[in-house]
Amino acid sequence: MDIIPLIERIGEAPTAALFGLIAGVTFGVAAQRSRFCLRAATVEFARGMMQDKVAVWLLTFSTAVVWVQAAQLFGIIDVTEARMMAVPGSWSGAIIGGLLFGAGMVLARGCSGRLLVLAATGNLRSVVSGLIFAVVAQMSLTGWLAPVRDWIAGQWITSGGRNMNLLTTVHLPEQGGLVIGLVIALIALELSRRNNIGWSRLVFASGVGFAVALGWALTTALAHVAFDPVQIESLTFTGPSANTLMFVLDRGSVLEFDIGLVPGVVIGSFLAALINKELKFQGFEGPTPMRNAMIGAALMGFGGMLAGGCAIGAGVTGGSIFAGTAWLALFCMWVGGMSMDWMLGGRGHPATV
Known part of the structure; x- marks a missing residue:
């Protein structure tokens, strides 16, 4: 893919934002149609069910x-210098942050990515939760909560100055990651068959995963030709939500992949819901759901920044490149989500809305 003419026409920073927009729209459409959500999956699993979510x-x-x-095998993507792999990872951050994020997404009735999708379809509960999530994430990045985050993250970090590559650590061949992915896909397809999930939903669920790969490919292509250093990254919503919030508040902010990603998700989700006539204003049912949502959003904001990513950023994006701390964070998100559902006595509805 020759992107040099595009860069020469609009510049490197706008190109990065455009690529974020493309990946975001792809994710937004696919996530809205597939009803993808880690929170829904963990709650379903916690209740002893292996169904559609x-x-x-x-x-x-x-x-x-x-x-x-x-x-990666075909040389299209190179994530060795990706932000997630090129710096030390935090085991302590992955554990504590993952647990907090998992508990928060159950209280908020949706992970951060799902809240963004729902907000675009008229869910006012998700708008409020999303704003709280973004503010707390920014506070955890550079604000009052940053010292606490840094202290927790610094308690136990990966050795060697980089994150751990699980495939390399266990001495699997280059094809090992692909084989693992195919095995999980077969399990998913068998569960889909047992639960009579339609092909349309399966295609869109696959589209969410494809959006992650698309983000990696686009930023890799840009990094190879850009004059200034470009971060190789893909979809995540903790940092980008905070960065997008600051972009609209600070006129000195610059365009980057993150700034295109969040609006892209909103546009894609809105269009998908509009076409399928699923736009609908929804609010809080009472004070308790509102309180839980606000607490949950705050826990996700801090937990996601501490864990190095949200349910998408660590759970899928980091998992796809076998970053050690990302897999640990994902595991802890499942544990945190299931534990919170048990603490609530399974009273929350397994749906994401």
């Missing part, structure tokens, strides 16, 4: 792994 999550995750690992 678990199947959709597994299919999304496996699709991301298959696409990314295959692209």
Whole structure:
């Protein structure tokens, strides 16, 4: 893909934002149509069920792994210098942040990515929760909560000055990641068959995973030709939500992949809901759901920044490149989500809205 003419026409920073917009729209459409959500999957699993939400999550995750690992084998993607791999990872941050994020997404009735999708379709509960999530994420990045985050993250970090590559650590061959992805995909398809999930939903669930691979491919292509250093990255919503908030508040902010990503998700989700006549204003049912949503959003904002990513950023994007701390954070998100559902006595509805 020759992107040099595009860069010469609009510049490197706008190109990065455009690529974020493209990946975001792809994710928004696919996530809205597939009803993808880690929170829904963890609640379903916690209640002893292996139904459509678990199947959709597994299919999304496996699709991301298959696409990314295959692209690496063919030299299309190179994530060795990706932000997530090129710096030390935090084991302590992954554990505590993952647990907090998992508990928060159950209280807020949706992970951060799902809240963004729902907000675009008229869910006012998600708008409020999303704003709180973004503010707390920014506070955890550079504000009052940053010292606490830094202290927790610094308690236990990966050795060697980089994050751990799980495939390399366990001495698997280059094709090992692709094989793991295919095995998980087969499990997801079998669960989908047992739960009679339609092909349309399966295609869109795969589209969420493809959006992650697309983000990796686009930023890799830009990094190879850009004059200024470009971060190789893909979809995540903790940092981008905070950065997008600051972009609209600070006229000195610059365009980057993150700034295109969040609006892209909103546009894609809105268009998908509009076409399928699913736009609908929804609010809080009472003070308790509102309180839980606000607490949950705050926990996700801090937990996601501490864990190095949200349910998408660590759970799917980091998982697709087998970043060690991302897999640990994802595991802890499942544990945190299931534990919170048990603490609530399973009273929350397994749906994401």
